[in-house]
Amino acid sequence: MNTLPYFVxxxxxxxxxxxxLNVLTKNKVRVISEILANMITLALFIMTIxxxxxxxxxxxxxxxxxxxxxxxxxxxxxxxxxIVNLIAFTATLFSINYMRRYTxxxxxxxxxxLMLAGMxxxxxxxxxxxxxVFIEIASIASYALVxxxxxxxxxxxxxxxxxxxxxxxxxxxxAIALLYSQFGVLNMxxxxxAIANSEFNILLRFTLFLFIAAFSVKAAIIPxxxxxxxxxxxxxxxxxxxxxxxxxxxxxxxxxxRVMYNIFGFNGGNMLAYMGLxxxxxxxxxxxxxxxxxxxxxxxxxxxxxxxxxxxxxxTKLGILAALFHLVNHSVFKSLLFMNSGSVYHRLGTRNxxxxxxxxxxxPITGGTSLIASLSxxxxxxxxxFFSKLLIIxxxxxxxxxxxxxxxxxxxxxxxxxxxxxxxxAFFGALKESYKSIKESPFFMSVSMIxxxxxxxxxxxxxxxxxxxxxxxxxxxxxxxxxxYKALVIK
Amino acid sequence: xxxxxxxILFFIGLYGIFCKKNLIKIVLGFIIMENAVNLxxxxxxxxxxxxxxxxxxxxxLDEFLARSVDPLPQALxxxxxxxxxxxxxxxxAVAIRIYERFxxxxxxxxxxxxx
Numbered sequence: 121m122n123t124l125p126y127f128v129x130x131x132x133x134x135x136x137x138x139x140x141l142n143v144l145t146k147n148k149v150r151v152i153s154e155i156l157a158n159m160i161t162l163a164l165f166i167m168t169i170x171x172x173x174x175x176x177x178x179x180x181x182x183x184x185x186x187x188x189x190x191x192x193x194x195x196x197x198x199x200x201x202x203i204v205n206l207i208a209f210t211a212t213l214f215s216i217n218y219m220r221r222y223t224x225x226x227x228x229x230x231x232x233x234l235m236l237a238g239m240x241x242x243x244x245x246x247x248x249x250x251x252x253v254f255i256e257i258a259s260i261a262s263y264a265l266v267x268x269x270x271x272x273x274x275x276x277x278x279x280x281x282x283x284x285x286x287x288x289x290x291x292x293x294x295a296i297a298l299l300y301s302q303f304g305v306l307n308m309x310x311x312x313x314a315i316a317n318s319e320f321n322i323l324l325r326f327t328l329f330l331f332i333a334a335f336s337v338k339a340a341i342i343p344x345x346x347x348x349x350x351x352x353x354x355x356x357x358x359x360x361x362x363x364x365x366x367x368x369x370x371x372x373x374x375x376x377x378r379v380m381y382n383i384f385g386f387n388g389g390n391m392l393a394y395m396g397l398x399x400x401x402x403x404x405x406x407x408x409x410x411x412x413x414x415x416x417x418x419x420x421x422x423x424x425x426x427x428x429x430x431x432x433x434x435x436t437k438l439g440i441l442a443a444l445f446h447l448v449n450h451s452v453f454k455s456l457l458f459m460n461s462g463s464v465y466h467r468l469g470t471r472n473x474x475x476x477x478x479x480x481x482x483x484p485i486t487g488g489t490s491l492i493a494s495l496s497x498x499x500x501x502x503x504x505x506f507f508s509k510l511l512i513i514x515x516x517x518x519x520x521x522x523x524x525x526x527x528x529x530x531x532x533x534x535x536x537x538x539x540x541x542x543x544x545x546a547f548f549g550a551l552k553e554s555y556k557s558i559k560e561s562p563f564f565m566s567v568s569m570i571x572x573x574x575x576x577x578x579x580x581x582x583x584x585x586x587x588x589x590x591x592x593x594x595x596x597x598x599x600x601x602x603x604x605y606k607a608l609v610i611k
Numbered sequence: 612x613x614x615x616x617x618x619i620l621f622f623i624g625l626y627g628i629f630c631k632k633n634l635i636k637i638v639l640g641f642i643i644m645e646n647a648v649n650l651x652x653x654x655x656x657x658x659x660x661x662x663x664x665x666x667x668x669x670x671x672l673d674e675f676l677a678r679s680v681d682p683l684p685q686a687l688x689x690x691x692x693x694x695x696x697x698x699x700x701x702x703x704a705v706a707i708r709i710y711e712r713f714x715x716x717x718x719x720x721x722x723x724x725x726x
Contacts, residue, residue: 283702297684
């Protein structure tokens with residue numbers, strides 16, 4: 121378990137090194153930061169592969185908990201960490217060509233690595249205050265990255281995101297202060313033990329409410345979604361891929377699951393499932409009407425997050441398994457779709473669906489990969505989205521909620537409808553005369569899109585029993601059984 | 612009693628964020644809200660006639676424990692002030708850039724994104 125701190129240290133050091141090296145070279149050499157960022161994300165991804173099926177704790181400076189700071193790895197954080205670092209690697213690969221259009225690339229890579237360090241920290245942190253600090257590191261970096269273009273739209277979106285995210289962070293800090301006032305420790309496992317032994321009084325309820333509200337803002341669950349459809353389209357494409365693919369899941373969903381299930385031992389009845397259903401329907405309906413490609417994808421993210429929340433809210437073993445499977449799948453295909461939109465924007469300079477058409481003829485790789493991603497997300501066999509949505513629907517029926525299953529199927533039909541709309545407007549149909557000379561997207565962008573398109577097929581194999589037991593089942597165990605987490609820390 | 616004052620300060624900040632139309636006033640509301648939480652945290656460790664939590668050889672352990680203030684909230688508040696500074700600096704920077712683009716701080720006139 122001695123490798124755990126490096127998941128935070130390496131990207132932090134990389135961010136510092138990039139800025140430092142560029143001061144030395146007077147910001148002339150772009151290649152340094154590109155190579156450094158890609159090597160770091162690749163190294164981190166390779167490191168996460170060895171983390172599967174392991175669990176344990178790292179104690180910083182030999183101060184044993186509850187006094188010291190500890191990092192905890194269990195099935196859920198291992199699963200999340202591998203997907204975060206995988207998407208981060210493809211996003212940095214994509215950035216090599218895409219970010220040429222911006223100035224100050226070096227700061228982009230530095231902020232990107234800071235965001236990554238924050239997210240890895242959130243996934244590993246074993247006490248509440250560090251959770252807050254890492255959430256803030258990741259959030260502040262993402263506020264800056266959303267406004268990276270410094271055009272009017274981007275600044276407005278960034279400010280909106282910052283205000284809503286800032287309120288959420290203050291709520292988290294207030295909730296942590298309330299917890300500390302009651303139990304006098306900050307270590308998650310010890311607080312969990314103390315909560316299990318004490319009665320669930322009004323102050324604890326209020327704390328839990330603050331946590332759920334704050335993490336719902338970060339996860340953009342309706343009605344807390346207002347920042348997402350502005351912030352995700354405004355960011356540069358690889359950042360949109362990161363935000364939609366992993367940031368809302370790490371800072372929002374993961375933290376919420378950890379706090380609700382493992383710390384408070386509270387499964388919320390069907391509250392989460394209802395929130396999920398509302399998100400599915402409202403997100404889907406709003407996505408149908410969009411003509412901006414990235415805005416459509418952003419609303420679709422809200423809708424798909426709804427599926428994950430629905431699965432987790434059911435609270436059965438199958439439901440949680442399906443939700444985690446959908447979480448992995450959604451990271452893969454939504455990142456791919458945002459990269460497709462970035463690739464189109466790179467060549468055409470527009471995100472408006474009306475101005476596109478017939479792009480399959482000139483950009484076959486972008487068109488092909490986006491078709492794969494669209495079919496996956498709408499739940500067409502044999503792609504991964506089909507299996508995870510099917511499992512969620514089966515879990516709904518199995519737990520005795522056929523109405524939930526009906527709405528999930530209806531939401532799935534909406535998904536199919538708006539992705540067919542996107543395909544029809546952008547990639548099929550007649551090619552405009554002015555776009556005849558458009559070329560395929562540059563090499564590295566194509567490579568990262570192809571990697572993710574292959575993953576759309578490969579992640580289906582996670583359902584094979586051997587792979588499922590190695591990857592998904594440990595995470596499900598952690599959510600269902602709060603004692604496994606406590607046993608890791610309290611010896 | 613003092614905790615209720617903290618809560619009132621918190622809601623003043625929240626009011627500023629939700630009801631004010633000026634970007635700078637929103638940032639100010641945000642600062643007020645953050646400091647209310649910081650104040651709450653630091654009050655948790657407060658003791659009447661408390662001493663600094665540094666143990667010297669002449670002190671007895673039980674006396675030290677009874678009199679010293681709780682050092683942990685102070686450490687937390689230091690960190691959270693630094694984080695708050697970063698967020699505030701970023702907010703103000705973006706607000707200045709917005710003023711350059713739109714020529715106004717009024718959020719009712721800054722609404723190019725909707726739907």
